[in-house]
Amino acid sequence: MNHLYLSYPNPGGIFSNPVGYWVIVALAIVFTLFVLLTATAYTVWYERVLLGRFQRRPGPNRVGPLGLLQLAADGIKLATKESFAPAGVDPILYLVGPAVMVAAAFLAWAVIPVGIWWGFSYWISNINVGILFVFAVSSMNAYAILLGGWSSNNKYSLLGGMRAAAQLISYEVALGLSLVPIFIITGSLRLQDIANFSVHWGPYHGPIPLVIVAPLSFVIYMVAATAETNRTPFDLPEAEQELIGGYHTEYSGLKFTLYYLGEYLNMVTVSTLATLIFFAGWHPNAPWFPAFIPFVAKIVGFLFLYIWLRNTLPRLRYDMLMRLGWKVLLPLGMANVVVTAAVVVALTG
Amino acid sequence: MAAVIFWVMAVVAVLGGIGVVASRQPIRSVLSLVVVMLALAVEFLILSAQFLFAVQIIVYAGAVMVLFLFVVALLGPMKERRQLRFQWGLALLVALVFGGFLYSMLGSVPFRAPQRTALSVFGTVQDIAYGLFTKYLYPFELTSVLLLVAAIGAIYLSRGGHGIQARREEDDRRA
Numbered sequence: 108m109n110h111l112y113l114s115y116p117n118p119g120g121i122f123s124n125p126v127g128y129w130v131i132v133a134l135a136i137v138f139t140l141f142v143l144l145t146a147t148a149y150t151v152w153y154e155r156v157l158l159g160r161f162q163r164r165p166g167p168n169r170v171g172p173l174g175l176l177q178l179a180a181d182g183i184k185l186a187t188k189e190s191f192a193p194a195g196v197d198p199i200l201y202l203v204g205p206a207v208m209v210a211a212a213f214l215a216w217a218v219i220p221v222g223i224w225w226g227f228s229y230w231i232s233n234i235n236v237g238i239l240f241v242f243a244v245s246s247m248n249a250y251a252i253l254l255g256g257w258s259s260n261n262k263y264s265l266l267g268g269m270r271a272a273a274q275l276i277s278y279e280v281a282l283g284l285s286l287v288p289i290f291i292i293t294g295s296l297r298l299q300d301i302a303n304f305s306v307h308w309g310p311y312h313g314p315i316p317l318v319i320v321a322p323l324s325f326v327i328y329m330v331a332a333t334a335e336t337n338r339t340p341f342d343l344p345e346a347e348q349e350l351i352g353g354y355h356t357e358y359s360g361l362k363f364t365l366y367y368l369g370e371y372l373n374m375v376t377v378s379t380l381a382t383l384i385f386f387a388g389w390h391p392n393a394p395w396f397p398a399f400i401p402f403v404a405k406i407v408g409f410l411f412l413y414i415w416l417r418n419t420l421p422r423l424r425y426d427m428l429m430r431l432g433w434k435v436l437l438p439l440g441m442a443n444v445v446v447t448a449a450v451v452v453a454l455t456g
Numbered sequence: 457m458a459a460v461i462f463w464v465m466a467v468v469a470v471l472g473g474i475g476v477v478a479s480r481q482p483i484r485s486v487l488s489l490v491v492v493m494l495a496l497a498v499e500f501l502i503l504s505a506q507f508l509f510a511v512q513i514i515v516y517a518g519a520v521m522v523l524f525l526f527v528v529a530l531l532g533p534m535k536e537r538r539q540l541r542f543q544w545g546l547a548l549l550v551a552l553v554f555g556g557f558l559y560s561m562l563g564s565v566p567f568r569a570p571q572r573t574a575l576s577v578f579g580t581v582q583d584i585a586y587g588l589f590t591k592y593l594y595p596f597e598l599t600s601v602l603l604l605v606a607a608i609g610a611i612y613l614s615r616g617g618h619g620i621q622a623r624r625e626e627d628d629r630r631a
Binding site: 200234235236239240242243244246247249250253254256257265268269272273275276279283296 | 483487490497506507509510511513514517518519522523525526529530580581
């Protein structure tokens with residue numbers, strides 16, 4: 108198990124010293140947290156600007172240049188708001204809900220590699236089961252939402268929490284199945300290995316975006332990931348017309364901020380995973396073309412896609428949601444696994 | 457380091473287990489069981505069984521326990537107030553019997569230190585997959601048949617098969 112692995116230059120020096128090693132790990136964690144918080148804030152800004160553009164209005168443009176400081180203003184407002192809890196809530200579980208949400212969202216980044224420079228990528232931990240770890244911590248989201256909905260002592264919250272739990276469990280299966288062909292093709296669950304997967308196709312030697320060889324996986328992944336992050340058209344758990352706000356109806360101030368933060372961070376996480384798994388992560392890069400440019404560009408592209416979906420598609424009805432998950436995505440995912448396995452065996456023997 | 461984590465997680469797991477039986481609210485019991493599952497997952501990780509760690513969380517904590525929580529939350533936040541007449545005495549008796557069993561059986565279990573040479577491959581996905589699809593293929597497939605039978609049975613009961621439907625109609629007529 109390799110913590111904080113810096114590919115080239117060769118780790119040595121401060122890394123061989125046990126104290127220096129942990130100092131580096133701590134610094135890496137702080138750096139990751141800082142970058143993620145900033146990225147999440149600007150994802151919210153990006154969504155609001157795009158929502159405005161899609162609806163032919165300017166969007167946030169008052170606080171700072173281009174409205175870039177809008178999120179700082181919103182953050183200060185939310186942090187200084189009175190933290191109000193309605194009567195009859197379960198005092199402990201009411202707090203556990205948002206805490207679990209934000210902890211699960213950040214923990215996933217312990218194994219997600221980030222491309223920075225040519226031949227130089229960065230991650231906190233490089234475990235053998237990388238992507239399963241991401242699934243494991245993101246499955247804790249169901250608790251955050253269900254506990255928030257249950258402990259609020261409000262029937263709309265409870266309904267939202269129930270819908271969310273059923274939806275998360277249904278689509279987790281499809282999400283997991285959609286990635287099995289990727290594991291069959293690359294033979295690894297490490298996100299680094301998947302992003303660096305290379306082929307020798309005639310004159311071409313090098314990494315390829317796996318979406319070429321597993322397009323159906325990509326489609327299933329995108330649909331299931333949208334459902335997992337409760338984004339429109341799968342935002343039934345927080346359908347504001349019928350449930351006010353769903354599971355976070357009774358939350359305000361910082362506790363609401365935690366739910367909000369977790370939700371947008373999950374959106375960034377699934378976009379990053381899609382980039383790493385299906386679009387070759389930080390490739391192509393060269394000494395004069397830093398790896399973070401294609402990496403960040405692809406993530407922003409996926410975020411744009413999510414926001415575009417939100418602006419285009421109406422919300423599904425509950426029975427349609429369940430039918431899509433169990434009767435369409437699940438059989439498709441299974442057929443995809445069987446066909447991919449057969450093709451891989453036929454080609455490689 | 458590993459020993460410290462082991463003992464911390466062992467204490468957490470036992471406390472969670474006590475929480476499961478001692479909580480008056482069903483939802484607290486379910487959450488205590490989640491804590492037990494998570495603590496056990498960390499113990500797997502210390503034994504360098506990374507795959508078991510992830511699967512323990514995904515399957516038990518992430519899916520099975522969410523369904524438990526779902527059912528408990530649907531049935532309403534009822535506190536359990538009823539107590540049987542001799543509950544404490546009965547509980548003590550059962551605990552003593554099981555404690556005796558455990559004590560007498562643990563003496564005959566051989567404890568071995570893990571084989572350190574194999575730790576780099578032990579518990580990896582490839583290692584477990586190799587075991588599942590070669591040496592343990594038939595037990596593995598038999599277990600999945602068992603699960604399939606259980607699933608079919610559950611569907612039969614909830615959909616109301618031939619006999620069940622007739623019996624239900626009879627019950628309705630009587631009522």
